[in-house]
Amino acid sequence: MRASIGRSSSLSAAAMAVMMLASCGGRASTPAVQSASGSSDGSRGSAASGLPLDQISLPPGFSIAVYASGVKNAREMARSPSGVLYVGSRTAGNVYAVVDEDGDFRADRVVTIASGLEMPNGVAFRDGSLYVAEVSRILRFDGIDDHLDDPPKPVVVRDDFPTDRHHGWKYIAFGPDGKLYVPVGAPCNICDPENPIYATITRMDPDGSNREIFAEGIRNTVGFAWHPETNVLWFTDNGRDNLGNDRPPDELNRAPRKGMHFGYPYCHGGDIPDPEFGSPGTCAKYTPPVQKLGPHVASLGPLFYTGDMFPAEYKNQIFIAEHGSWNRDIPIGYRVTLVRLAGEGDDVHATSYEPFAQGWLPGTDAGDAWGRPVALLQLPDGSVLLSDDRAGVIYRISYQALK
Numbered sequence: 001m002r003a004s005i006g007r008s009s010s011l012s013a014a015a016m017a018v019m020m021l022a023s024c025g026g027r028a029s030t031p032a033v034q035s036a037s038g039s040s041d042g043s044r045g046s047a048a049s050g051l052p053l054d055q056i057s058l059p060p061g062f063s064i065a066v067y068a069s070g071v072k073n074a075r076e077m078a079r080s081p082s083g084v085l086y087v088g089s090r091t092a093g094n095v096y097a098v099v100d101e102d103g104d105f106r107a108d109r110v111v112t113i114a115s116g117l118e119m120p121n122g123v124a125f126r127d128g129s130l131y132v133a134e135v136s137r138i139l140r141f142d143g144i145d146d147h148l149d150d151p152p153k154p155v156v157v158r159d160d161f162p163t164d165r166h167h168g169w170k171y172i173a174f175g176p177d178g179k180l181y182v183p184v185g186a187p188c189n190i191c192d193p194e195n196p197i198y199a200t201i202t203r204m205d206p207d208g209s210n211r212e213i214f215a216e217g218i219r220n221t222v223g224f225a226w227h228p229e230t231n232v233l234w235f236t237d238n239g240r241d242n243l244g245n246d247r248p249p250d251e252l253n254r255a256p257r258k259g260m261h262f263g264y265p266y267c268h269g270g271d272i273p274d275p276e277f278g279s280p281g282t283c284a285k286y287t288p289p290v291q292k293l294g295p296h297v298a299s300l301g302p303l304f305y306t307g308d309m310f311p312a313e314y315k316n317q318i319f320i321a322e323h324g325s326w327n328r329d330i331p332i333g334y335r336v337t338l339v340r341l342a343g344e345g346d347d348v349h350a351t352s353y354e355p356f357a358q359g360w361l362p363g364t365d366a367g368d369a370w371g372r373p374v375a376l377l378q379l380p381d382g383s384v385l386l387s388d389d390r391a392g393v394i395y396r397i398s399y400q401a402l403k
Helices: 013-023
Strands: 035-037 062-068 074-079 085-089 095-099 109-115 122-126 129-133 138-142 155-158 180-184 200-204 212-216 224-226 233-237 249-255 291-295 299-304 318-322 335-342 349-358 373-378 384-388 393-399
Touching: 074 384, 074 393, 085 122, 085 129, 122 180, 212 233, 224 299, 233 299, 249 299, 249 318, 291 318, 291 335, 291 349, 299 373, 318 373, 318 384, 335 373
Parallel strands: 074 122, 074 373
Antiparallel strands: 035 062, 062 393, 074 085, 085 095, 095 109, 122 129, 129 138, 138 155, 180 200, 200 212, 224 233, 233 249, 249 291, 299 318, 318 335, 335 349, 373 384, 384 393
16 A cells, blocks of 8 residues: 555645746656667767657767656655665655666666655655655655555654745755755745745754754755765755846855855845845855856756766766756756866865756747756766656666767
8 A cells, every 4th residue: 555645735826826837747758768879979869769868969978768767747866775766756746666676777666655745856765764855744754665565654754844835845865964954945936034944954863853954045945965075065046036037047056064145035146136135235245156057947956976987077076957947938957967166175166067968848938848857866887867857757877988
């Protein structure tokens, strides 16, 4: 029997309409397993029937294939030491277990281990337990690897996060300090809420105790990671709407210590005072981004690459899944980008920002997109998984040197 924990919420018709537009909800899809490979002249090989993976442009030597299909509205991923891949969702309300039983990098089973949840976007794995983030609750499924077909009743770790659905979906992860990091987005496009927990990244002990605000002034982060050498937190942040097509940029930020403020709602992108809440000189008070990203690209899950499969130039560099703009006149994003870094210790800094994988948006309308990248996860062999909530699949990106 699948675990099912229903949650009710009230939402005005207008708010629901906004949520539906913003989400561009994922649709179920069961494409054939297929792959496409990069080539030295930039041409693409033809794909098998199903998703048009031949449209995806990658650097030479890289390939993309479907690792798992039928993962409706696939969002954040977490992998257990035994190799089970857990996947959250946002609009589907499900949590999945994806199993590759024979190790051929093609999923043999996709099991729905929980349903009826409220935006269970975030998943994290620790000490044999799966942690799942709803809008206002953190749940824990103990011993889940051994009970995929009969999931245990979840333990409620904490249930006092705000109930706002606007930016209420969460990306979660355990940091090097052993604490669970849980963001709380702003409950609006632009506002200055009285409750200090909004527009922050919080952290707490695995049992839910000792919650504190780690960083603030963050409109809506749906992805973060720690630098593999410095253990410093880096995170993406989605910029506000209604300042035009090209303002403000999304942001890649770093937080080397607790207590830093990244500007929201007073300053955007490090140098754009908010017309309502900011003023001249406002931005000097806050921490600017390490890298300005594209405007409204909906930058989500980042990944520091630490494997040995990709060429050495990618080691300790950061990949970002860009979900894609939903209200820009000409949509952008719908791709995976690469931010190249240089320096050591406290001097690690961004040197460039460039596309890595693109082609999910073949036209000039947001509705043309057949896929929307969400999150990245590195496998032990050095290949990288990428979730897609529109196509309902998990891709695997791998590399083989050209002969």
